[in-house]
Amino acid sequence: MAEVETVKNKQVLLKDYVTGFPKESDMIISTENTISLKVPENSNGVLVKNLYLSCDPFLRSLMQKPKPNSKSVFPGFKPGSPIHGYGVAKVVDSGHPKFKKGDLVWGMTGWEEYSLIQQADSLFKIEHTDVPLSYYTGILGMPGITAYGGFYEVCHPKKGEKVYVSAASGAVGQLVGQFAKLMGCYVVGSAGSKEKVDLLKNKFGFDDAFNYKEEHDLDAALKRHFPEGIDIYFENVGGKMLDAVLLNMNMFGRIAACGMISQYNLDEPEGVKNLIVVIPKKLNIRGFTASDYFSLYPKFLDLVLPHIREKKITYVEDIAEGIESVPAALIGLFSGRNVGKQIVVVARE
Numbered sequence: 001m002a003e004v005e006t007v008k009n010k011q012v013l014l015k016d017y018v019t020g021f022p023k024e025s026d027m028i029i030s031t032e033n034t035i036s037l038k039v040p041e042n043s044n045g046v047l048v049k050n051l052y053l054s055c056d057p058f059l060r061s062l063m064q065k066p067k068p069n070s071k072s073v074f075p076g077f078k079p080g081s082p083i084h085g086y087g088v089a090k091v092v093d094s095g096h097p098k099f100k101k102g103d104l105v106w107g108m109t110g111w112e113e114y115s116l117i118q119q120a121d122s123l124f125k126i127e128h129t130d131v132p133l134s135y136y137t138g139i140l141g142m143p144g145i146t147a148y149g150g151f152y153e154v155c156h157p158k159k160g161e162k163v164y165v166s167a168a169s170g171a172v173g174q175l176v177g178q179f180a181k182l183m184g185c186y187v188v189g190s191a192g193s194k195e196k197v198d199l200l201k202n203k204f205g206f207d208d209a210f211n212y213k214e215e216h217d218l219d220a221a222l223k224r225h226f227p228e229g230i231d232i233y234f235e236n237v238g239g240k241m242l243d244a245v246l247l248n249m250n251m252f253g254r255i256a257a258c259g260m261i262s263q264y265n266l267d268e269p270e271g272v273k274n275l276i277v278v279i280p281k282k283l284n285i286r287g288f289t290a291s292d293y294f295s296l297y298p299k300f301l302d303l304v305l306p307h308i309r310e311k312k313i314t315y316v317e318d319i320a321e322g323i324e325s326v327p328a329a330l331i332g333l334f335s336g337r338n339v340g341k342q343i344v345v346v347a348r349e
Helices: 057-062 133-137 142-154 173-182 194-202 218-225 239-248 290-309 323-335
Strands: 006-008 011-014 027-030 034-036 046-054 084-094 104-110 114-117 162-165 186-191 208-211 230-235 249-257 284-287 317-321 341-345
Touching: 011 323, 027 323, 046 104, 046 133, 057 323, 084 133, 104 114, 104 133, 133 341, 142 173, 142 230, 142 249, 142 290, 162 173, 173 186, 173 194, 173 230, 186 194, 194 208, 208 218, 218 239, 230 239, 239 249, 317 323, 323 341
Parallel strands: 162 186, 162 230, 186 208, 230 249, 249 284, 317 341
Antiparallel strands: 006 034, 011 027, 046 084, 046 114, 046 341, 084 104
8 A cells, every 4th residue: 555645734823812903923834734645534525735825804803712602604713723714725635526636626724735624515616717716715716706795685786876895905895896887886995095096996997986094084085975875885894984984875775794894903893873874764784794605606607707808807916925924914904005805825736
């Protein structure tokens, strides 16, 4: 019987539970681990070589000590254990009937060079390789299905409606704006730098955009850009931005609550003062996660792939090289250092 190859497996570990703003030192790059390149006997797991890792703001909530009665789609990280998140990988060995050696997949994986994925049913096989593989961490992966589900399924947009997207140059926001333009909506986005505002207007085709850091009065800024009010708000920020938006929503407006990045690093979340307008304006505010819409993934690909190939939709990535760059890349999300979808390249096959 041939000897099974074992290799060193560099990993990103959580050092300890995080409070407040995360730091690079909250994570450790470990070279201690080794892994067998064979799936254990009688396992239906899949062993993968990780190619691209996706840095996403929701990971921050998994780095803190779990609170009683807190609900999360994913289990929190444990100090001393590898961080996990979405990624693109190549199958090295498989005990699962759906996957074979050489297949390309995307889904939840460990932040390490190789991962043994026991819940292989959660992986998506990559069938279309005429687009960049890294797109499966973004426009064709979790952020893409988030934008699709939140905009079309939660907001039910109509042509001519007025749409506002916060954190609009991020992994999800840049797509929501483009979907809205394809629907014939009027779209305004906000972001945190001149460079990002220029991207929104000149690359992603938003009708207008503003730098929220330069606005002392968010309510006034929204009234300036939406003199007739907002029909759809795609919420990525929370806090003071949500408060200002509520005052500017139209009757029967829809708010898709996708994320609230302004709140993730606070020990005490900010309150929302203007919630009472939900009643007279008959607003619909709905929270959701990408996994709510994974069943629609084939339908989503049918919509998005032709638009990518015809260059009707564009996507901007911010790519960091090497697993050692993971801590800085993840932390950078919370200071707005990234421009577009933040990705880390672990290996190029």
